[in-house]
Amino acid sequence: MRLVLVGPPGAGKGTQAQFIASNLSIPKISTGDIFRANVSGGTELGKLAKEYMDRGDLVPDEVTIAMVRDRLSESDAQDGFLLDGFPRNVPQAEILKKMLEEFGVALDIVLELVVDDEEVVRRLAGRRTCSQCGRIWHVDFDDKKDDVCDACGGRLYQRDDDKEETIRHRLEVYQEQTAPLVSFYAQERILVGVDATGPVEEVTQRAMEALSPYTD
Numbered sequence: 375m376r377l378v379l380v381g382p383p384g385a386g387k388g389t390q391a392q393f394i395a396s397n398l399s400i401p402k403i404s405t406g407d408i409f410r411a412n413v414s415g416g417t418e419l420g421k422l423a424k425e426y427m428d429r430g431d432l433v434p435d436e437v438t439i440a441m442v443r444d445r446l447s448e449s450d451a452q453d454g455f456l457l458d459g460f461p462r463n464v465p466q467a468e469i470l471k472k473m474l475e476e477f478g479v480a481l482d483i484v485l486e487l488v489v490d491d492e493e494v495v496r497r498l499a500g501r502r503t504c505s506q507c508g509r510i511w512h513v514d515f516d517d518k519k520d521d522v523c524d525a526c527g528g529r530l531y532q533r534d535d536d537k538e539e540t541i542r543h544r545l546e547v548y549q550e551q552t553a554p555l556v557s558f559y560a561q562e563r564i565l566v567g568v569d570a571t572g573p574v575e576e577v578t579q580r581a582m583e584a585l586s587p588y589t590d
């Protein structure tokens with residue numbers, strides 16, 4: 375199965391990507407992993423990407439696309455893959471479509487993890503990080519009432535990334551970029567939405583059920 379996974383920050387996309395890929399026995403291909411592999415492997419694309427990252431700039435689309443093409447050409451990806459973090463926008467989706475056409479294949483499905491904004495804010499803004507051991511606690515899920523780490527006694531604080539304002543901004547950016555991508559795949563008739571609220575295992579199960587009509 376050739377699959378793309380999309381979902382907002384806080385939807386547990388990385389975790390679901392891993393579980394779904396392993397259930398389907400296909401490689402999980404995330405842009406983060408591809409970047410790291412190219413940089414640590416010292417490939418030409420990796421060197422190029424590193425120059426941008428070291429300057430704090432975004433890696434240009436052409437570099438990302440070339441890395442994705444290389445990765446999708448590898449032998450383990452010939453019978454299927456799960457893409458996580460690519461494509462990010464409609465132009466990238468169009469390029470991916472052409473790339474797969476060249477390979478003589480096509481995407482089977484785009485799975486969208488659906489979580490409403492308030493749930494994402496509740497999940498992320500409730501996180502507290504221990505300043506000593508780095509462990510993360512959740513005010514609701516761990517019923518954490520004080521700001522002391524139960525593991526080491528360190529003081530808990532809220533990371534800037536977990537502040538409500540930051541989360542709402544990331545959600546807005548995601549909506550702007552991804553809404554057109556989701557409509558693109560809806561028009562292609564390969565979009566399937568899955569409710570991503572609730573425990574991780576339940577979400578994985580729902581995803582597998584949604585994918586079952588497309589598996590052999």
Ligand SMILES: [Zn+2]
Binds near residue numbers: 504505509528
């Ligand atoms: Zn601690």
